[in-house]
Structure formats: C-alpha cells, structure tokens
Amino acid sequence: METPDAAVAEAIKASGESTLEKATAKAKETIDQLFNVSLNVAVTGNTGSGKSSFVNALRGIKDDDDGAAPTGVTETTMEATMYTHPTMPNVKIWDLPGIGTPNFKAEKYLKDVNFKNYDFFIILNSQRFTQNDIMLAKEIRKQKKNFYFVRSKIDNDLRAEEKKKGFDEQKLLSKIRDYCEKNLEDVGEPKVYLISSFDLEKYDFEILQNTLEEDLPDHKRSALLQAWPVCSAESLEKKIKFFQRMIWAASFASAGIAVVPLPGLSVACDSSMVLLFLSRCYYSFGLDEGSLSKLSEKVNKPHLKDMPKSKLFAAMKDKVFTRVSSSAALTAITTVELLFSLLPGVGSAVAAGISFTTTAYLLREGLNDLAETARSIRKEAGLDIA
Known part of the structure; x- marks a missing residue:
C-alpha cells in the first residue's frame, strides 16, 4: 500500500x-x-410499439416479473406511468401514452405528459415512423431536449425473413435502418437504433448507450452508467x-x-x-x-x-x-x-x-x-x- x-x-x-x-x-x-442525481427517461411512440417491454428491459427485469410495466395485446398505456429502477431509485423510466391516439393528439402531447420532467426522449416504433413521430421530434427539438429514434422488435423482423431463400441478416438490418431514416428526413439526418428488448446484447443497444453517454452532462452520465444493463x-x-x-x-x-x-x-x-x-x-x-x-x-x-x-x-x-x-x-x-x-x-x-x-x-x-x-x-x- x-x-x-x-x-x-x-x-x-x-x-x-x-x-x-x-x-x-x-x-x-x-x-x-x-x-443521488436523478435521471428521468421518457419512452414514447405509437401504441403497440413495445414501449412497456423496452421499459422493462432498461430496468433489467422480465415482462412477467413483479413490478414490471404491463405488456400484451390488450395492454395500452393511458397515462404517463413512472417505473423506478429496481436497484437505482434515483433513475426513473417513464412509459408514456401512445402519441396520435384519440386521447393524445400530437400537437398537445408534450403538455399532456409534462414535458419538463424528462432528461431525454426515446421515440419507439415497431414498424415505420409516422408523421406524429416526426411532429413530436420537431417539438422536442424546439424545447432544446434530445430525442432518439428506436426501431423495436427487430427479432420479429428477422424471424419472419430468416427462412426465405438468400436471407442475409446484415442486409435486412441495413434495409430496415435505411427505410426508417429515409422516412424521417423531415427532421434532418436522424440516426435510428435497431433494438430487441429481449436481447439487448444484439443490434444497436450499446451504440444507443454510447450516444446517450456522449450527450448527457457529466452528473447525469453517472446515473446512466450505473443503471444501464x-x-x-x-x-x-x-x-x-x-x-x-x-x-x-x-x-x-x-x-x-x-x-x-x-x-x-x-x-x-x-x-x-x-x-x-x-x-x-x-x-x-x-x-x-x-x-x-x-x-x-x-x-x-x-x-x-x-x-x-x-x-x-x-x-x-x-x-x-x-x-x-x-x-x-x-x-x-x-x-x-x-x-x-x-x-x-x-x-x-x-x-x-x-x-x-x-x-x-x-x-x-x-x-x-x-x-x-x-x-x-x-x-x-x-x-x-x-
């Protein structure tokens, strides 16, 4: 010593x-x-895009664990719901209502979900990003906060295609990413992260993590590093x-x-x-x-x-x-x-x-x-x- x-x-x-x-x-x-520094992560997007499973994945728990965000074809988030990280109580993941539903129109969505509560937004979609997603991203940018587009359920896309003749996983992933990014040209040159909530080690989850670390201020980065899976x-x-x-x-x-x-x-x-x-x-x-x-x-x-x-x-x-x-x-x-x-x-x-x-x-x-x-x-x- x-x-x-x-x-x-x-x-x-x-x-x-x-x-x-x-x-x-x-x-x-x-x-x-x-x-003690708090970190509030907002997960939003269309109903059925896999928000609740993604919230659970960020918290390191399974969909059927006690305290998990409810999932399934009949589950729809009707109000902003906060889920505390199970071992980092100062980190909170928010499951927000689906944008564009009858109760949550895009033009007043941010006010409805208390925009100022969150450090950054993850905009999730399991198919193509919509005009509502684009409108939301533009409004978040106006408010000088960061947003990140996440294309979820990539594992489902691969399973649907893997038995086809000439299947190439990397080509399919590139095709999905290019399609999503082209669809989002109205917000500049956004990067789209391909993710499976059931296998975070694959695809773009770690790239997303690295990007968040770069974008967050030092004190918020500390909370992210401790809590992220x-x-x-x-x-x-x-x-x-x-x-x-x-x-x-x-x-x-x-x-x-x-x-x-x-x-x-x-x-x-x-x-x-x-x-x-x-x-x-x-x-x-x-x-x-x-x-x-x-x-x-x-x-x-x-x-x-x-x-x-x-x-x-x-x-x-x-x-x-x-x-x-x-x-x-x-x-x-x-x-x-x-x-x-x-x-x-x-x-x-x-x-x-x-x-x-x-x-x-x-x-x-x-x-x-x-x-x-x-x-x-x-x-x-x-x-x-x-």
Whole structure:
C-alpha cells in the first residue's frame, strides 16, 4: 500500500484540484452525484410499439416479473406511468401514452405528459415512423431536449425473413435502418437504433448507450452508467472503469480526512459509505440475484446462479438490502471489520480505526473482487470468449 501522504497527494491530483480543502469539497459533490442525481427517461411512440417491454428491459427485469410495466395485446398505456429502477431509485423510466391516439393528439402531447420532467426522449416504433413521430421530434427539438429514434422488435423482423431463400441478416438490418431514416428526413439526418428488448446484447443497444453517454452532462452520465444493463464485455469494463475513477472521492468521504490534519491521517472509517459504494458496484455489474437469474435463463445455464464466487460476493448476496438507498446507512453488513476479513492483505488493524490509505485500498480490492466475479460469470455464460 502507499504511504498515507502519498495516497492523499494522489487523490488530490485525481480530483483535479490543488489543495486538500478543494479536493474534499469536490469529493462531497462527486459522491452526492454518484448516489443521488436523478435521471428521468421518457419512452414514447405509437401504441403497440413495445414501449412497456423496452421499459422493462432498461430496468433489467422480465415482462412477467413483479413490478414490471404491463405488456400484451390488450395492454395500452393511458397515462404517463413512472417505473423506478429496481436497484437505482434515483433513475426513473417513464412509459408514456401512445402519441396520435384519440386521447393524445400530437400537437398537445408534450403538455399532456409534462414535458419538463424528462432528461431525454426515446421515440419507439415497431414498424415505420409516422408523421406524429416526426411532429413530436420537431417539438422536442424546439424545447432544446434530445430525442432518439428506436426501431423495436427487430427479432420479429428477422424471424419472419430468416427462412426465405438468400436471407442475409446484415442486409435486412441495413434495409430496415435505411427505410426508417429515409422516412424521417423531415427532421434532418436522424440516426435510428435497431433494438430487441429481449436481447439487448444484439443490434444497436450499446451504440444507443454510447450516444446517450456522449450527450448527457457529466452528473447525469453517472446515473446512466450505473443503471444501464450490462449488455457486453465492453459495457461491463466501462462500468468498472467508472467506479475506479470514483474511488478517490469515496475515500475522502468515507475516511473523513477533511477534519484530519496531515500527516497521520488515522481516522475511523465510515463503513456505510464503503458498503454503499461496493453495493452500487454489485448491482451495476449485474451480480444481484434477479440479474443472475435472468442471465442463467437466457443462456440456459442454471448453475450460473450457484457457481462458486468470492467471499465478498457471498456476503453481499446474503446480507445487503435488495434496494440500495443513500438516504440511510447500510446496516446489513454491520461492521467494516467483516469486509476487511473478506479481502486479503489488510489484517486486523481496522479495529482501532483506519487511514485514508487503507480506505482506498479496501475500495480498490472490493471493486476488483466484484469485477473479477462479473467477468468470470460472463465467461462461464459463454458471452465473452477469452
């Protein structure tokens, strides 16, 4: 481990500030954004376009799970309905009524659904985009917010064509994309994202995710990165790197070094901050029971849920809350000593209090442990070939 002074100097450098006081202030702001900044995603489009299934997919749940947005041929969204992300309560996905229905005319649609509530709009359609979609996009642009066209149910299109002679998946996808984009020429040169809500790893879902990250301000990007489903090895690694960049701020916050003069820096650790940080990693990497169950079912490998994992993973699986809230201290794992006992190389020095250096070490080791567990699960699932 680094010496306390060297570790703090490195953390100050990571903050981009010049002094301990400024770095501490920035750490508080960063941690608040990490755990508390809201993100409101609006999903709209024609009735029957698969909005509810897409909402459920963004939340990482199946259509028949408890709390899922209702789907089916008889289900029609009649009012803006908010669905909280199951492990990120500050992220909310809104299932909006279908535009152009008798009750929701395009010209007054945005007022009806409380336009100002949302950070961006996803305009969904399972066939061709209509004049109502174009009108809506133009009005959103006037209000200086972003919209994204998503062509849903791509898996249905492919199944309908795959038995035909000369079937070529890539040619069909290009044909669908070109057709949609040509249909939307009135709004400039919009990009259309082809998506299957039942298989986010395929087609354009990750491209959409990357575009959203580029377009969102930094504090909103933090919420998106934590909540968005893991759809590839690249998306998992992006999440890991994101949390690695946050360690300096969590170390400042959990060790409380703002009130501790240098050198020395030996203070009691705020175990709830450490646990909250690692719990966010746990859920964001898709290690919770719901995510693992969905993955094992998808790849038809039931043993994924029960394969041997680290002591840290086991402790979190058995004891952390099913929903992480930053408004209350986590009490599920009662002491930081337990976490130290699960990670190698720390020892029992924690009993009397720990330094900033040890806090940062604990966060790094815990993050690396959970990251390796997530990688091994994806490898065992056959999703990422080494």
